[in-house]
Structure formats: structure tokens, C-alpha cells
Amino acid sequence: MKKKKIFGLSVRIPLLLALIVTFSVVSGTTALSAEDTINIGFLAALSGPDAGWGLPGLTGNQIFIDRVNAEGGLLVGGKRYKLKMHAFDDEATGSKALQGARQLVLEHDVKFISAIGGTPADATHPFLTKKKVFYATLISTDIMPDRPYLIGGGDVTPRIDMLRPWYHKFNNPKLKRWAVTSQDETIGRTCQAWEVGSAIAEGWDVVYDKHFSLETTDFAPVVTAILATKPDVVSLNLTWPDFVTLIIEQLYLQGYKGIISANYIDTESVMQKVPIEYMELTKSANSFPLFDDPWWGEQSWQHEFIKEWNAKFGPGAPQDVKRKITGIDWDHVIMLMVWAHGAQLAGSFDPDEILKALRAAPMIPTILGPAVMYGKEMWGIDNMVSPPVPIAEVKADCKCKRIQAHIKFEEWFESRKDTIIKVVKEKGQYFDQRK
Amino acid sequence: MELATFIQTIANSVVAGSIYATVAVGLALAFGVMQMANHAHGEFFMLGAYVVYVFYALGGMPFPFAVLLAIPTIAVIGLLTERLIFRPTRGNVLAGFMATAGLTWILQVAAGRIWGLAFMKKIPTPYMGAATIAGAQIGLQRVIIIPAACILLGLLWFFLYRVKLGKGLRACAQDPEAAALQGISINKMTALAMGIAGAYAGVAGALMAPIHAVTPYMGRDLLITAFIVVIVGGMASIEGAVLAAFLLGFIHTFITTIFDATSGVMVGVAFMAFILIVKPTGLMGRVKA
Numbered sequence: 001m002k003k004k005k006i007f008g009l010s011v012r013i014p015l016l017l018a019l020i021v022t023f024s025v026v027s028g029t030t031a032l033s034a035e036d037t038i039n040i041g042f043l044a045a046l047s048g049p050d051a052g053w054g055l056p057g058l059t060g061n062q063i064f065i066d067r068v069n070a071e072g073g074l075l076v077g078g079k080r081y082k083l084k085m086h087a088f089d090d091e092a093t094g095s096k097a098l099q100g101a102r103q104l105v106l107e108h109d110v111k112f113i114s115a116i117g118g119t120p121a122d123a124t125h126p127f128l129t130k131k132k133v134f135y136a137t138l139i140s141t142d143i144m145p146d147r148p149y150l151i152g153g154g155d156v157t158p159r160i161d162m163l164r165p166w167y168h169k170f171n172n173p174k175l176k177r178w179a180v181t182s183q184d185e186t187i188g189r190t191c192q193a194w195e196v197g198s199a200i201a202e203g204w205d206v207v208y209d210k211h212f213s214l215e216t217t218d219f220a221p222v223v224t225a226i227l228a229t230k231p232d233v234v235s236l237n238l239t240w241p242d243f244v245t246l247i248i249e250q251l252y253l254q255g256y257k258g259i260i261s262a263n264y265i266d267t268e269s270v271m272q273k274v275p276i277e278y279m280e281l282t283k284s285a286n287s288f289p290l291f292d293d294p295w296w297g298e299q300s301w302q303h304e305f306i307k308e309w310n311a312k313f314g315p316g317a318p319q320d321v322k323r324k325i326t327g328i329d330w331d332h333v334i335m336l337m338v339w340a341h342g343a344q345l346a347g348s349f350d351p352d353e354i355l356k357a358l359r360a361a362p363m364i365p366t367i368l369g370p371a372v373m374y375g376k377e378m379w380g381i382d383n384m385v386s387p388p389v390p391i392a393e394v395k396a397d398c399k400c401k402r403i404q405a406h407i408k409f410e411e412w413f414e415s416r417k418d419t420i421i422k423v424v425k426e427k428g429q430y431f432d433q434r435k
Numbered sequence: 436m437e438l439a440t441f442i443q444t445i446a447n448s449v450v451a452g453s454i455y456a457t458v459a460v461g462l463a464l465a466f467g468v469m470q471m472a473n474h475a476h477g478e479f480f481m482l483g484a485y486v487v488y489v490f491y492a493l494g495g496m497p498f499p500f501a502v503l504l505a506i507p508t509i510a511v512i513g514l515l516t517e518r519l520i521f522r523p524t525r526g527n528v529l530a531g532f533m534a535t536a537g538l539t540w541i542l543q544v545a546a547g548r549i550w551g552l553a554f555m556k557k558i559p560t561p562y563m564g565a566a567t568i569a570g571a572q573i574g575l576q577r578v579i580i581i582p583a584a585c586i587l588l589g590l591l592w593f594f595l596y597r598v599k600l601g602k603g604l605r606a607c608a609q610d611p612e613a614a615a616l617q618g619i620s621i622n623k624m625t626a627l628a629m630g631i632a633g634a635y636a637g638v639a640g641a642l643m644a645p646i647h648a649v650t651p652y653m654g655r656d657l658l659i660t661a662f663i664v665v666i667v668g669g670m671a672s673i674e675g676a677v678l679a680a681f682l683l684g685f686i687h688t689f690i691t692t693i694f695d696a697t698s699g700v701m702v703g704v705a706f707m708a709f710i711l712i713v714k715p716t717g718l719m720g721r722v723k724a
Contacts, residue, residue: 216696272558
């Protein structure tokens with residue numbers, strides 16, 4: 001409870017104020033007629049194995065666009081602009097993504113693209129840089145100095161993975177042994193390098209630091225190998241949610257009773273495999289909080305979002321998507337709102353002006369709290385929007401996760417960056433080593 | 436490696452071998468009888484898992500009944516595949532393979548459209564908890580796969596070697612023309628082989644639904660493993676497939692535990708290449724006269 005006050009109240013009030021300000025500005029008070037439409041792109045996997053990171057994001061973006069349009073449009077430079085979204089399924093492949101980027105820009109003249117990132121970001125950035133179109137990735141590791149219009153950070157990866165070692169050390173100073181694993185792919189390797197650097201900076205002995213193949217279907221031997229190192233914490237870094245569930249099941253079955261920590265844990269899926277009491281016992285710490293968490297406050301943007309989502313996309317709703325809301329439903333809209341805020345600050349849709357305005361802003365309101373543009377020492381350019389990072393733990397009484405801490409990243413990073421960056425460089429994962 | 440880790444790894448290997456054997460045996464049977472490689476075998480496995488999702492997770496049917504229901508359901512899909520794809524393309528391995536590759540995508544898209552995409556389906560584990568066997572802890576859901584695999588493989592052996600229809604299947608696998616001259620209907624035998632192959636893939640998927648990430652794409656990685664098992668065992672050999680499944684299970688599990696899972700996959704494929712170099716017919720495959 002004490003920690004909650006330390007990390008929570010410091011940002012909750014500014015968060016509320018910031019969101020009120022944002023929506024006042026977005027909605028405006030002057031009745032102006034909507035004359036133009038600004039097109040927004042959604043370029044992500046809408047089918048295939050990666051669709052879980054893309055498809056749900058359409059709902060959150062649509063809710064924001066509907067809200068803006070219901071108020072008459074986005075007020076930029078004294079004029080209102082309706083927003084319209086165009087989606088393209090890139091199937092998480094580079095060639096499709098480039099095809100989609102060309103279609104969205106050349107046919108629909110989109111000014112901003114919501115995306116997952118990774119290989120599609122690599123494939124599209126030369127074209128989008130030339131056309132000066134914003135590309136908002138979920139993965140900050142996509143940010144590079146030669147991608148001036150690629151922005152990220154609304155998704156807390158990898159900042160959450162860097163802060164979890166601090167969080168567990170703060171709560172359990174006597175624990176020493178940190179084991180970490182994730183799937184063997186570009187993003188997993190980069191994010192895990194940042195986590196390992198942070199764990200070392202926090203004084204953990206990293207006893208297991210390996211990746212598993214994407215083709216892995218049986219996690220029993222992976223978990224046996226991890227447990228052979230006798231870890232106090234098993235961290236799953238950016239392990240994909242489906243893999244997380246199967247790994248936690250194995251940790252339970254093989255008798256592990258230490259702390260479990262991850263970028264994201266789909267509590268409902270894991271509950272199908274292990275008792276909820278086990279998840280509470282092992283903390284099951286992760287990010288991507290639930291928006292119905294009382295921590296946000298009864299009168300909050302998050303609670304309103306849930307209500308609106310259920311009314312539009314929930315069971316029996318006009319656009320029933322036949323599932324419950326997930327963290328991805330609101331993950332993409334964070335950056336769309338940042339871009340909209342930047343356009344309003346700049347009074348223009350010119351991308352250079354928007355970037356300039358965002359970087360000059362002392363505080364950027366986001367749905368996770370007040371943010372700043374940051375990241376030069378991590379990615380070579382200040383294109384990471386950095387709001388506070390929520391950390392949640394699974395609780396048995398509500399069979400859900402609840403926010404325990406809400407941490408500002410920049411101050412923490414400044415005091416540890418030398419050690420962390422040194423480790424990341426040793427692992428060949430610093431931005432200038434990944435070209 | 437400590438003793439406890441070693442015992443746990445042995446137990447993990449036995450479970451992995453049982454899983455691989457159950458999945459691969461249908462593929463080997465279909466290839467043996469028809470000389471056709473079924474690219475959609477992984478999707479039969481996937482559909483078996485979805486039968487459990489629909490009838491057990493959504494419908495509330497007891498897990499064992501849902502598993503049994505997967506057998507006829509996927510057997511019918513196997514029969515349809517034989518009738519609509521393999522029979523018209525008989526004698527042309529590439530055409531059959533590519534046509535079933537198309538079927539793979541159709542089934543994946545259909546599953547996605549019907550049951551949705553996004554993350555894995557939520558299937559409660561029917562037998563939660565672990566059994567301690569010689570110091571190793573194995574999930575109960577995994578433990579039941581070992582006797583299930585033994586029963587399924589035993590039944591198949593009995594059918595192939597003790598039942599007249601099964602002997603007919605073997606005759607077709609050895610020499611289709613000679614079998615036809617003896618009055619054995621090739622069409623009936625290939626249909627039977629695909630029915631059995633579908634049933635085995637389906638029941639394997641159904642049994643593993645609670646321990647596997649159930650998505651429309653879950654069959655893809657299993658198919659690669661199944662092909663490795665069948666190739667290493669000897670393309671048409673059921674016994675070879677079983678032997679290869681357990682060998683691969685042990686190799687993959689030990690390498691994963693000692694080194695890492697990426698190395699485990701690499702060594703598995705390298706093992707296949709090595710076998711093909713030193714014994715091109717696979718461990719128990721025969722060269723046809």
C-alpha cells in the first residue's frame with residue numbers, strides 16, 4: 001500500500017489533468033465546421049500468427065476517431081479535421097508492409113500509421129521517411145536515427161523489462177538469482193539485452209540468459225534447464241503471450257515457487273492452466289494493466305474506455321468482436337493520441353513541426369500518464385514517447401491483475417545507464433550495432 | 436547435470452517422444468499406402484484440438500468424450516482429402532503435396548474465420564497438477580499422453596498385422612499393383628489410410644489441446660517435426676516413425692536442457708540430414724525392388 005502511494009499518486013493527478021486538457025483541446029470549444037478529412041493508416045498483421053498484436057488495435061483507434069469526429073473533428077490550427085482510418089493487413093511480412101505503406105500513402109494520403117513494427121518497420125522506413133509519414137511502432141527497438149518519423153514508446157517495451165529487475169529488488173532485497181528467457185528473434189534478443197543490463201545494474205546475478213526457438217512446442221525441457229540454475233526470479237522478458245502461458249504452466253508443474261515476472265501475462269489464459277493462488281504466490285508481475293483496475297479512479301479515461309469498448313465491441317454490441325477486451329485494444333491508440341496532440345501543439349500536420357512541438361513540450365499527456373520525448377542514449381534519437389510504466393501483480397481475490405507501481409523511467413535510467421548500455425553493447429544489441 | 440535434472444530430462448524426453456510418435460504415425464501410414472505426402476497433416480492435428488475447444492472448453496462436454504469425438508470428425512476430413520485431392524492426383528507426388536499445401540491455408544483461414552484469431556484459445560487443463568515419478572515432476576495431462584500413445588500405436592500395430600483389412604493396407608504399401616491383382620481395391624485402401632491418418636492426427640491434437648497453444652497455425656511447427664520423424668524413420672515405416680520419434684524426443688530434449696532450445700531444433704534437423712546421408716532410406720525404410 002505504501003509503495004502504491006509512492007509511485008501512484010505522484011502521477012495519477014497529473015495524468016487526470018493531462019487527459020482532461022487533451023480532450024478539451026481535441027474537442028475544442030469553438031464550433032467550427034468540418035471541411036477536410038485527415039486519413040490515418042493502420043498497417044499491421046490482421047491475419048496470421050501475429051494478428052493478436054494488430055487486429056485488436058483497430059478497436060481502440062476507432063473509439064478515439066469516433067470521439068474526435070463526434071466533437072466535430074480534430075482542432076488543428078483553428079480548423080477542424082475529421083479523421084478516417086484505413087487498414088491494411090501486412091501479415092507481419094516486409095514485402096506486404098511495403099505494399100501496404102505505398103497504398104496507404106499514395107492512394108489515401110495518410111499522415112500517420114499505427115503499426116506493430118519489427119520486420120515491417122525495417123521494410124517500410126525508407127519509403128515512409130522519403131514521404132515524411134509518421135510510423136508508430138509498438139516496439140521502441142525499431143527507433144533509429146535514420147528513421148526520423150518512426151516513433152514509439154506508447155507500448156512500454158522494453159522499459160518495463162528494464163524496470164522489473166529494480167521492482168523485484170526493491171521488494172525483495174535479499175534475492176539474488178535472475179533467470180531470463182524469450183523467443184529467439186530480433187526483438188526478443190534486443191529487449192532481453194536491455195533487461196540483462198538492467199538486472200546487472202540492480203545487482204542481480206544473471207544465472208540464465210538464453211533464448212528458445214520460435215518453433216518450440218514443448219517447454220518442459222526449457223523450464224527444466226532454467227530451474228537447474230536455481231533462480232529466485234524467472235523472467236520471461238518479451239516472450240509472446242501464448243508461450244508465457246505454456247512456460248508458467250511448466251514452472252507450476254515442475255514445482256517452482258519463486259517469483260515470475262514478464263513483459264505481459266494474459267491472466268485469463270494462464271488461469272486455465274494453473275491455480276490462481278499459484279499466480280499470486282509467484283507474483284506474476286507484468287505490465288499492460290487492466291483498464292477496470294480501481295487504481296485508475298472511478299472517474300477515469302480508462303474506465304470510460306472500457307464502457308465504450310463494451311458498448312461498441314463487447315457481447316451483443318453492434319460490432320461484437322466475440323472476445324473480451326485485451327491490452328492490445330488500447331495499445332495502439334496511445335501513439336495516435338500523441339500524434340493528434342502533437343498536431344494540435346504544432347497547429348499543423350507537418351511532421352517536422354509535430355516532432356518539434358512534441359520534443360519541446362514539457363509534458364505530453366498519454367493514457368498511461370504524462371510523458372516526455374526521450375531515448376537518444378538508447379536509440380540515437382529522441383523519438384521514444386516515455387510515459388510512466390505501470391507494473392501489476394496477479395491477485396487471487398479478483399482473479400485479475402492489479403497495479404502495484406507506476407514508475408517514471410527517465411530518472412531511474414539516468415543513474416544506471418552506463419552499466420546498462422555497456423552490457424547491451426557487449427551483447428551486440430545497441431542501436432548502432434544492429435544495422 | 437544434477438541427478439534431479441537428469442531424471443526430469445528423461446521424463447520430458449519420454450513425453451516428447453510419445454507426442455511426436457502419435458502425430459507422425461498417421462503421416463507415415465498415408466505415405467506408405469499412397470506414396471503421397473500430406474502437407475495438411477498439421478492442420479488435421481489443429482482441427483482435432485479445435486474439436487476439444489468446441490465441445491470441451493465451450494460446450495462443457497467431459498474431456499475424454501471430446502477427445503473421442505475428434506476421431507471420427509477428423510477421420511471424415513481425411514477421407515474427403517483422399518477423395519477430392521489425393522485420388523485425382525494419384526501418381527503425382529508433387530501435385531498432391533502442393534494441393535494439400537493449399538488445403539493447409541484453407542483450413543487455417545477457415546479456423547481463423549470461425550473461431551477467431553488473436554491469442555491462443557482458452558482451454559482449461561482437465562487434469563491439473565503433477566505426478567512425481569522417480570523424482571521427476573510431470574503434469575498429469577502429459578502423463579496420460581504416454582499410455583494413450585501406447586494404446587494408439589498398439590491398436591494400429593494390431594490392425595496392420597492381425598486384421599485382414601490392415602494386411603491389405605500393408606500389401607498396398609509394399610506393392611500396389613500386386614495388391615490390385617490380388618483383388619484389393621486401391622481406392623478403398625487409400626481412403627482407409629487417409630481416414631486412419633486423419634483420426635490419428637485428430638486424436639493427437641485433441642489430447643494435446645490443453646498443453647498446446649491452440650491457434651489456427653498450431654499445426655505448422657508440428658508438421659515440420661512430423662516430417663523429420665517420418666523421414667528419419669523411413670518414409671513408409673510405422674515402426675521407423677515410432678523409433679525416430681523417441682530418438683528425436685531424447686535428442687531434442689537433452690540438447691535443449693544442456694544448451695538451449697534453438698540448438699535443440701538445429702540438432703534435430705542436423706540429425707535428419709545425417710541419417711539421410713548415412714542411410715538414405717531412413718532408419719527402417721527399405722529400398723523397393
